[in-house]
Amino acid sequence: xxxxxxxxxxxxxxxxxxxxxxxxxxxxxxxxxxxxxxxxxxxxxxxxxxxxxxxxxxxxxxxxxxxxxxxxxxxxxxxxxxxxxxxxxxxxxxxxxxxxxxxxxxxxxxxxxxxxxxxxxxxxxxxxxxxxxxxxxxxxxxxxxxxxxxxxxxxxxxxxxxxxxxxxxxxxxxxxxxxxxxxxxxxxxxxxxxxxxxxxxxxxxxxxxxxxxxxxxxxxxxxxxxxxxxxxxxxxxxxxxxxxxxxxxxxxxxxxxxxxxxxxxxxxxxxxxxxxxxxxxxxxxxxxxxxxxxxxxxxxxxxxxxxxxxxxxxxxxxxxxxxxxxxxxxxxxxxxxxxxxxxxxxxxxxxxxxxxxxxxxxxxxxxxxxxxxxxxxxxxxxx
Amino acid sequence: xxxxxxxxxxxxxxxxxxxxxxxxxxxxxxxxxxxxxxxxxxxxxxxxxxxxxxxxxxxxxxxxxxxxxxxxxxxxxxxxxxxxxxxxxxxxxxxxxxxxxxxxxxxxxxxxxxxxxxxxxxxxxxxxxxxxxxxxxxxxxxxxxxxxxxxxxxxxxxxxxxxxxxxxxxxxxxxxxxxxxxxxxxxxxxxxxxxxxxxxxxxxxxxxxxxxxxxxxxxxxxxxxxxxxxxxxxxxxxxxxxxxxxxxxxxxxxxxxxxxxxxxxxxxxxxxxxxxxxxxxxxxxxxxxxxxxxxxxxxxxxxxxxxxxxxxxxxxxxxxxxxxxxxxxxxxxxxxxxxxxxxxxxxxxxxxxxxxxxxxxxxxxxxxxxxxxxxxxxxxxxx
Numbered sequence: 001x002x003x004x005x006x007x008x009x010x011x012x013x014x015x016x017x018x019x020x021x022x023x024x025x026x027x028x029x030x031x032x033x034x035x036x037x038x039x040x041x042x043x044x045x046x047x048x049x050x051x052x053x054x055x056x057x058x059x060x061x062x063x064x065x066x067x068x069x070x071x072x073x074x075x076x077x078x079x080x081x082x083x084x085x086x087x088x089x090x091x092x093x094x095x096x097x098x099x100x101x102x103x104x105x106x107x108x109x110x111x112x113x114x115x116x117x118x119x120x121x122x123x124x125x126x127x128x129x130x131x132x133x134x135x136x137x138x139x140x141x142x143x144x145x146x147x148x149x150x151x152x153x154x155x156x157x158x159x160x161x162x163x164x165x166x167x168x169x170x171x172x173x174x175x176x177x178x179x180x181x182x183x184x185x186x187x188x189x190x191x192x193x194x195x196x197x198x199x200x201x202x203x204x205x206x207x208x209x210x211x212x213x214x215x216x217x218x219x220x221x222x223x224x225x226x227x228x229x230x231x232x233x234x235x236x237x238x239x240x241x242x243x244x245x246x247x248x249x250x251x252x253x254x255x256x257x258x259x260x261x262x263x264x265x266x267x268x269x270x271x272x273x274x275x276x277x278x279x280x281x282x283x284x285x286x287x288x289x290x291x292x293x294x295x296x297x298x299x300x301x302x303x304x305x306x307x308x309x310x311x312x313x314x315x316x317x318x319x320x321x322x323x324x325x326x327x328x329x330x331x332x333x334x335x336x337x338x339x340x341x342x343x344x345x346x347x348x349x350x351x352x353x354x355x356x357x358x359x360x361x362x363x364x365x366x367x368x369x370x371x372x373x374x375x376x377x378x379x380x381x382x383x
Numbered sequence: 384x385x386x387x388x389x390x391x392x393x394x395x396x397x398x399x400x401x402x403x404x405x406x407x408x409x410x411x412x413x414x415x416x417x418x419x420x421x422x423x424x425x426x427x428x429x430x431x432x433x434x435x436x437x438x439x440x441x442x443x444x445x446x447x448x449x450x451x452x453x454x455x456x457x458x459x460x461x462x463x464x465x466x467x468x469x470x471x472x473x474x475x476x477x478x479x480x481x482x483x484x485x486x487x488x489x490x491x492x493x494x495x496x497x498x499x500x501x502x503x504x505x506x507x508x509x510x511x512x513x514x515x516x517x518x519x520x521x522x523x524x525x526x527x528x529x530x531x532x533x534x535x536x537x538x539x540x541x542x543x544x545x546x547x548x549x550x551x552x553x554x555x556x557x558x559x560x561x562x563x564x565x566x567x568x569x570x571x572x573x574x575x576x577x578x579x580x581x582x583x584x585x586x587x588x589x590x591x592x593x594x595x596x597x598x599x600x601x602x603x604x605x606x607x608x609x610x611x612x613x614x615x616x617x618x619x620x621x622x623x624x625x626x627x628x629x630x631x632x633x634x635x636x637x638x639x640x641x642x643x644x645x646x647x648x649x650x651x652x653x654x655x656x657x658x659x660x661x662x663x664x665x666x667x668x669x670x671x672x673x674x675x676x677x678x679x680x681x682x683x684x685x686x687x688x689x690x691x692x693x694x695x696x697x698x699x700x701x702x703x704x705x706x707x708x709x710x711x712x713x714x715x716x717x718x719x720x721x722x723x724x725x726x727x728x729x730x731x732x733x734x735x736x737x738x739x740x741x742x743x744x745x746x747x748x749x750x751x752x753x754x755x756x757x758x759x760x761x762x763x764x765x766x
Contacts, residue, residue, distance in 0.1 A: 044694075045690060045693040045694055046692075046693040046694075046695075046699075046701060047689045047690060047692060047693030047701045047704075047717070048693075048701070074686075076686065076689075076690075077685075077686055077689050077714065077717055077718050077719075078718055078719070079702070079716065079717065079718030079719075081718075082718070111686065112684075112686025112687070112689070112690065113685060113686040113689075113714070113718070113719055114719070213672045213673065215671055215672060215673045215687075215690065215691070216690065216693070216694045217690065218686075218689070218690050218693065288598055289598060289672070289753075289757075289761070290598045290761050293757070293758050293761035293762045294761065294762065296758065296762045297761075297762030299762070301495075302460075302496060303457075303459065303460055303494065303495025303496040303601075304495070304598075306430045306459075306460050306495070306496075306601070307428060307430060307459075307495065307598065307599065307600065307601050308598070309429075309430060310428040310429040310430030310431075310599070310601065311427075311428055311429075311599045312429075316429075318429060318430045318431070319462070321430075331460065331496070333462065334430070334460055334462065335460050335461055335462035335464075335465070335496070336460075336461070336462075336496055336497070370672075370758055371758060372755035372758045372759065374672075374676070374758075375676050375679065375753055375754060375755045375757075375758060376755065377676075378672070378673050378676035378677065378680075379676045379677065379679045379680030379682070
């Protein structure tokens, strides 16, 4: 299923020899049309990898024939030569598809600051082109894994069309070396502008609210391709909902597989004066190392929640803050509330509810705990 | 030495029974004058502990007779009752000194969200008052430790006067449960306004540039008291330099003793368009968990440095960034520079130099590595 669940798409995932060890490391996703409408969202980091600079430029036309993705190297901070490598990759895909490089997106993930082994990569593109099939979605999802322990795929059926997707990233829309890449496909018929609007809204509600370690990648890319092969012009609201569901499903899979995590933490902010305030507070709490350590230790430490809330400029009064952990309101009016012994911290899922008592708006930000395994994995990654 | 190095100050540190285990947990520092001029800087966190709210109010008069400090409980998020506890503590100090509570500052450090054991604390104030002496500086510095493994003290001689200080905090001007408290004394003769100006400048250059885990405390307090007992009206520039030296010395001691740290990392930003830009970039790099893990693993991972720089809005071009680690320029022009194998990562002190190639301004921010011990210490603190 994955990206080949909708009609009009073929995919492949092969071992091109980019990664040491012989695992799959190159994926190709091809849109056979009849439409080539597409949209993309990219990392907000000002230090952008070569493939991001390339794909942003390509997407300005609102059309994509294919996406080529590699793991085993991010091609970030590689200078003009790195950009030429990305260009050469797109040209190679264009050549094997007998098409134009100007409609080929490129995504890379892995270590920053190293050139890609271009001989292996370009010959991998040829191999992948030979293996393109309607069943290739799973192999493609497998080929983009780095520290991901499992492939992440999703699909949803709608009225006469489908939405499918794959993603990689052992973290959020951010970790600098656990880049998030995501390709979503549909056989519905939409324009590039419609896809752009829908994708921005869907990612703002899902991937953007995942914050596992506060770090922002140089390579994050989310692409949405529409083949139009079903012939269905979808209801836009329904389509947005389906794309959001696929994004949320993939985001959840990323969260559960985050590096070293033992807890999936939902930070639910209620009573906010605006949705922006709610997101801001949720993000600040999600980035508190001290809180994330406490949750790892199964300690319902609401004091660390308040300390994080207090660093924001959201509308609230300290003595009207209420905090519940897993449904027990252990902080009321900015001070001790119900007995903290009543909080069951054993489940993997932990919900922290923060009531700002300042309005009707809400938002939920997702994060994970901070563990010794996270430290270990990120201390040893490149050595 | 410590806070009793300058003339006109007495201090004591006693075991009041606030901490389980019988260690010293209450300190008293008294200014015998002739001057009582004083100034303070406090946490920017909007969730402020009761003693911070109290001491801010007291300091608005620009005078302090004494400071009482306790470890074993932060008295933060304790509601109106917590504020009454702080008030009662100040009244008790006023009573034993036969003075006014309106010139008594209170500082607390320890767990958030729990009331202080007031019987123990108030009787500890009486004990401390009986032990006040010109030799009490060391005992006072010992009494304010929480997870600190050593006492932090400093003093500097100047032309006819001295500056002394003590601090606690197993981290920066921030960790939510490793609050930084600092008391600095001098026997020079200055006004409250002069002290305020000097203290703000000195802390901005020292404690404010220490960022061990990005968390901001509810209790951080730095106080500066002048007795005038030397009779010397100091040169203000020299005085500012001495106070800055004491702050820098104490900040360095905090950094070296930060929870679980094995590396002291100096992030030196050069070539910035403004000092603000330099600080912003330094702080962003200091807060990158991924980078802090890499340094822990002795991996000179400049890609993670660039990824953190890229999240700021400082003036720079990605392809003009240069990064050196311990003097080796391993990133030049935003891409690979000198051989990373040349970087000696074994010393405890690691210097990361970031050249933004955008102007003449510089700043250095200090942080530590992120370790499994940090996770352990902060997972287990309150359990």
